[in-house]
Amino acid sequence: MTSPTIYDVARAAGVATSTVSRAFSNPQRVSGPTRELVVRVASELGYSPNPHARALTSRRTQTIAMVVSDIRNPHFFEIIRGAELRAKASAHTLVLVNAEESPRIEREQISRLSRSVDGFLLAASRLPEEDLVELAGSHAVVMVNRQVTGIPSVVLDQREGCRQLITHLSSLGHTSVAYLTGPRESWMAGSRWAAIREAAAAAGMTAVRMGPFTPRVAHGAAAADAALTTGATALIAHNDLLAMGMLQRLAARSVRVPDDVSVTGFDDIFAAELCSPSLTTLGGAHVNVGRAAVELLLEAAAAPRRATTAVQQLVLPSQLVVRGSTGVAPGGHGPA
Amino acid sequence: MTSPTIYDVARAAGVATSTVSRAFSNPQRVSGPTRELVVRVASELGYSPNPHARALTSRRTQTIAMVVSDIRNPHFFEIIRGAELRAKASAHTLVLVNAEESPRIEREQISRLSRSVDGFLLAASRLPEEDLVELAGSHAVVMVNRQVTGIPSVVLDQREGCRQLITHLSSLGHTSVAYLTGPRESWMAGSRWAAIREAAAAAGMTAVRMGPFTPRVAHGAAAADAALTTGATALIAHNDLLAMGMLQRLAARSVRVPDDVSVTGFDDIFAAELCSPSLTTLGGAHVNVGRAAVELLLEAAAAPRRATTAVQQLVLPSQLVVRGSTGVAPGGHGPA
DNA sequence: AACACTGTGGCAACTGCTTGCCGCGCAGAG
DNA sequence: CTCTGCGCGGCAAGCAGTTGCCACAGTGTT
Numbered sequence: 106m107t108s109p110t111i112y113d114v115a116r117a118a119g120v121a122t123s124t125v126s127r128a129f130s131n132p133q134r135v136s137g138p139t140r141e142l143v144v145r146v147a148s149e150l151g152y153s154p155n156p157h158a159r160a161l162t163s164r165r166t167q168t169i170a171m172v173v174s175d176i177r178n179p180h181f182f183e184i185i186r187g188a189e190l191r192a193k194a195s196a197h198t199l200v201l202v203n204a205e206e207s208p209r210i211e212r213e214q215i216s217r218l219s220r221s222v223d224g225f226l227l228a229a230s231r232l233p234e235e236d237l238v239e240l241a242g243s244h245a246v247v248m249v250n251r252q253v254t255g256i257p258s259v260v261l262d263q264r265e266g267c268r269q270l271i272t273h274l275s276s277l278g279h280t281s282v283a284y285l286t287g288p289r290e291s292w293m294a295g296s297r298w299a300a301i302r303e304a305a306a307a308a309g310m311t312a313v314r315m316g317p318f319t320p321r322v323a324h325g326a327a328a329a330d331a332a333l334t335t336g337a338t339a340l341i342a343h344n345d346l347l348a349m350g351m352l353q354r355l356a357a358r359s360v361r362v363p364d365d366v367s368v369t370g371f372d373d374i375f376a377a378e379l380c381s382p383s384l385t386t387l388g389g390a391h392v393n394v395g396r397a398a399v400e401l402l403l404e405a406a407a408a409p410r411r412a413t414t415a416v417q418q419l420v421l422p423s424q425l426v427v428r429g430s431t432g433v434a435p436g437g438h439g440p441a
Numbered sequence: 442m443t444s445p446t447i448y449d450v451a452r453a454a455g456v457a458t459s460t461v462s463r464a465f466s467n468p469q470r471v472s473g474p475t476r477e478l479v480v481r482v483a484s485e486l487g488y489s490p491n492p493h494a495r496a497l498t499s500r501r502t503q504t505i506a507m508v509v510s511d512i513r514n515p516h517f518f519e520i521i522r523g524a525e526l527r528a529k530a531s532a533h534t535l536v537l538v539n540a541e542e543s544p545r546i547e548r549e550q551i552s553r554l555s556r557s558v559d560g561f562l563l564a565a566s567r568l569p570e571e572d573l574v575e576l577a578g579s580h581a582v583v584m585v586n587r588q589v590t591g592i593p594s595v596v597l598d599q600r601e602g603c604r605q606l607i608t609h610l611s612s613l614g615h616t617s618v619a620y621l622t623g624p625r626e627s628w629m630a631g632s633r634w635a636a637i638r639e640a641a642a643a644a645g646m647t648a649v650r651m652g653p654f655t656p657r658v659a660h661g662a663a664a665a666d667a668a669l670t671t672g673a674t675a676l677i678a679h680n681d682l683l684a685m686g687m688l689q690r691l692a693a694r695s696v697r698v699p700d701d702v703s704v705t706g707f708d709d710i711f712a713a714e715l716c717s718p719s720l721t722t723l724g725g726a727h728v729n730v731g732r733a734a735v736e737l738l739l740e741a742a743a744a745p746r747r748a749t750t751a752v753q754q755l756v757l758p759s760q761l762v763v764r765g766s767t768g769v770a771p772g773g774h775g776p777a
Numbered sequence: 778a779a780c781a782c783t784g785t786g787g788c789a790a791c792t793g794c795t796t797g798c799c800g801c802g803c804a805g806a807g
Numbered sequence: 808c809t810c811t812g813c814g815c816g817g818c819a820a821g822c823a824g825t826t827g828c829c830a831c832a833g834t835g836t837t
Contacts, residue, residue: 108556110823121787126825136785156557157502158823160493162792168536176522179515179711186512189539198554200504201537203525218534220444221492322711349715375515375658379685381717446793457817462794472815494793498822 109150118146129154130163160221168198169402170222172211174229176203178320178346180372180391184228184249187395195403197223206288208232219244223406226398227251231290245405247398251292252418257405259398259419261389263293266423267300268307270341270369270387273425275308278434279339279367285328285351286316287343294343297371301341313337318347325350329358338366338434345370345377345386352380352430363432373426382429389423397421445488454482465490466499496557504534505738506558508547510565512539514656514682516708516727520564520585523731531739533559542624544568555580559742562734563587567626581741583734587628588754593741595734595755597725599629602759603636604643606677606705606723609761611644614770615675615703621664621687622652623679630679633707637677649673654683661686665694674702674770681706681713681722688716688766699768709762718765725759733757 115122120143127134128143135143160166171188173181185201192199200222204211208231215225224245230237234253240246241256248258274282284301287294298314305312315331318324320343329351332340342348348370355362362368362382370377373388397419451458456479463470464479471479496502507524509517521537528535536558540547544567551561560581566573570589576582577592584594610618620637623630634650641648651667654660656679665687668676678684684706691698698704698718706713709724733755 112823122824123788123826124786126823127786130825134785139785153556155497155823157493157496158792159825160792161491161497161794161823162825164792166493176525177518179518182513182515182518185537186539189512189537193538193550196553198536198557199538200534201521201525202529202535203522214529217532220489221534322715353715376712376715379658379689379712379717380715448793458794459796459818460816462796463816466795470815475816491793494822495795496822497793497824498795500822 109152111152111154113150114143114147114152117150118143130159165406166221166223167196168200168222169224169226169399169406170200170202170215170218171226171228172202172204172214172230174204174211174231175206176201178344179374179376180344181228183391184395184398187392187397188226188399189395190392191396191399195399197399197403204231206231208290212236215240224402226402228398229291229293231288245402247402247405249394249398252296255416257401257417257419259394259401259421260293260296261391261394261423262420263296263423264300264303266387266389266425267297268304269425271301271304271308271310273385273427273431274339274367274369275310277339277367277432279310280434281311281313281335281337282339282341283332283335283337284312284314284316284341285318285332285343285347286314287318287320287347289317291320291343293371297341297343311337316343318343320344320347322346322350322353325352326354326357329354329360333358333360333366339431340366340368342368342370345372345374345384348384348386348430349376349380352382352384362430365435367431367434369431373424377426378428385428385431386426387423388426389421393421444491445486447488447490450479450483450486450488453486454479466495501742502557502559503532504536504558505560505562505735505742506536506538506551506554507562507564508538508540508550508566510540510547510567511542512537514680515710515712516680517564519727520731520734523728523733524562524735525731526728527732527735531735533735533739540567542567544626548572551576560738562738564734565627565629567624581738583738583741585730585734588632591752593737593753593755595730595737595757596629596632597727597730597759598756599632599759600636600639602723602725602761603633604640605761607637607640607644607646609721609763610675610703610705610767611646613675613703613768615646616770617647617649617671617673618675618677619668619671619673620648620650620652620677621654621668621679621683622650623654623656623683625653627656627679629707633677633679647673652679654679656680656683658682658686658689661688662690662693665690665696668702669694669696675767676702676704678704678706681708681710681720684720684722684766685712685716688718688720698766701771703767703770705767709760713762714764721764721767722762723759724762725757729757 111122111125114125128140189199202214228249237253252258302312313335318328325347370384370386373386377384377386447458447461450461464476525535538550564585573589588594638648649671654664661683706720706722709722713720713722
């Protein structure tokens with residue numbers, strides 16, 4: 106019934122428990138023959154170490170927590186999948202926490218888990234920088250889709266991506282864009298706007314920002330209405346969900362896409378190619394974001410606090426996916 | 442630096458460690474005043490119990506594992522969200538495992554986690570029944586979207602839902618349906634086909650089954666092609682992903698939906714209302730499925746093995762969502 | 778030949794909390 | 808005025824590992 110312990114193995118193999126322990130958790134500490142003996146006896150007995158007992162003394166839990174700001178956003182699915190994949194590959198367990206866009210919940214859950222995980226993956230965290238820096242002082246932390254100085258992070262490139270996006274719109278003859286921004290606490294929103302403004306200026310286009318809008322389909326209507334007041338012919342939504350909501354509203358208002366206005370999103374969620382018109386969007390390999398984040402976290406957790414290695418701020422390439430929602434600017438004749 | 446232990450609290454409060462322990466884990470075992478004293482001192486010291494030490498002796502981990510067959514299927518997101526929500530409400534932690542449609546991975550991960558969780562939520566498990574029954578013998582298990590005798594489960598109603606679906610199609614004048622089935626290991630696939638066949642017979646319609654198909658958008662093309670060979674005017678896809686893939690293929694082959702054929706899916710994933718034409722589908726409150734499943738699991742975990750209460754097989758209502766992909770059968774004149 | 782070094786294994790003290798059992802004091806029963 | 812019974816706090820033995828330190832042997836050094 107009750108599973109065998111290290112003592113059972115030690116007795117059966119005629120060695121001390123410490124030897125059994127080391128054979129598993131510190132293999133090079135015991136000689137080859139001894140290790141093999143122990144391992145063989147252990148597998149005969151069906152022994153497997155108790156993770157809690159292990160965690161109690163060693164303070165390593167082989168578990169990492171991933172906190173996402175809103176689990177409903179399909180964009181996270183791929184990141185989660187990548188993280189889970191990588192964690193599994195290193196025999197780590199992934200705990201999933203949904204912060205529901207609430208800094209309070211985010212904080213609560215983090216503190217609840219702080220004893221039981223090796224580190225945190227914070228995806229699109231809504232916490233203020235101070236909190237993050239403090240947390241990073243006592244735990245291994247990796248940010249996803251947000252950069253904070255002093256904390257390792259993985260983000261999809263926005264600067265170059267937005268440049269490509271603006272270039273694409275410019276090449277279609279658009280001269281004014283509106284950015285429908287996301288939540289105020291969203292680092293990405295700020296980052297995108299900065300990149301858009303810069304690229305627009307370089308391309309000789311005017312750029313305005315409207316919002317903030319909650320990045321869900323349901324809020325696309327408000328965003329679309331606001332966007333139309335700007336007179337811009339190219340509308341850049343904070344993410345695909347918002348863009349899709351805008352497409353619906355524009356259709357309802359009989360504004361033709363892309364004939365009257367062009368619409369783009371961010372993330373390239375899987376519905377982007379299914380909606381109508383299909384959505385031009387700035388995507389990227391989100392799986393790799395999750396994967397890289399776990400990788401960084403494992404490194405950080407393994408490193409003896411305040412390691413020599415510089416804090417890594419990974420920037421993965423993004424990728425412009427042109428679909429049906431962008432077209433030649435109205436009145437214009439396409440490329441000059 | 443190092444956080445306070447039960448000993449620190451005991452000393453500061455002038456009681457034994459056992460009293461502190463009980464004040465937290467078994468409150469009615471200590472008198473009111475004592476408990477309050479302990480709790481106050483503990484909070485002053487910033488004490489919080491170490492979950493691993495706790496798990497070591499009590500064998501309760503406050504953690505549950507959720508295993509999903511394919512994390513990419515958006516249909517699971519809502520279930521996951523519901524489960525996470527409910528778990529969080531009971532101060533439980535949710536571990537997420539993606540089985541990647543592989544029974545082997547599913548088995549591996551389950552055995553890896555068997556020591557560290559209180560129970561398993563198996564969503565659309567691909568494991569054979571024997572394995573599930575065996576697992577349920579030693580652990581608390583709740584099935585999601587699959588029924589196995591002797592194991593508690595939560596599923597969305599298929600029988601009544603499929604009847605409504607068939608009735609809907611029949612009322613549009615369709616007389617023959619084709620069901621494009623999912624993976625052979627999928628319990629849902631079998632359950633749906635049985636329900637469809639029964640309802641079709643009752644409605645005087647012919648029903649054929651084609652497949653199996655992997656339920657992803659990419660495999661919709663093959664499903665659509667196969668479906669057209671049957672001559673059926675109503676195509677019921679195993680799920681929304683497959684249905685969407687079929688819509689794409691049908692459009693590519695210039696088959697008009699719903700004028701030439703009607704298409705339906707299952708799950709009502711969020712893209713269903715965004716695709717073109719929007720998809721008629723049998724949905725339901727998936728959040729509640731996840732929530733109820735956790736609830737059942739908590740009960741099962743708390744009950745002293747082999748409890749008196751009968752095994753609960755929850756069936757939550759499904760809901761037919763009629764959208765643009767279903768219409769009057771070609772040649773017919775709608776309702777007779 | 779004496780010495781230092783290194784690779785291995787064992788001892789035992791921890792880790793932080795739970796829980797069975799004991800005993801004490803007090804209230805109600807006989 | 809004893810006898811039970813019960814509520815409540817404490818004692819101490821676990822739970823299943825990890826790890827610092829020591830001892831021992833074999834090897835290499837001077």
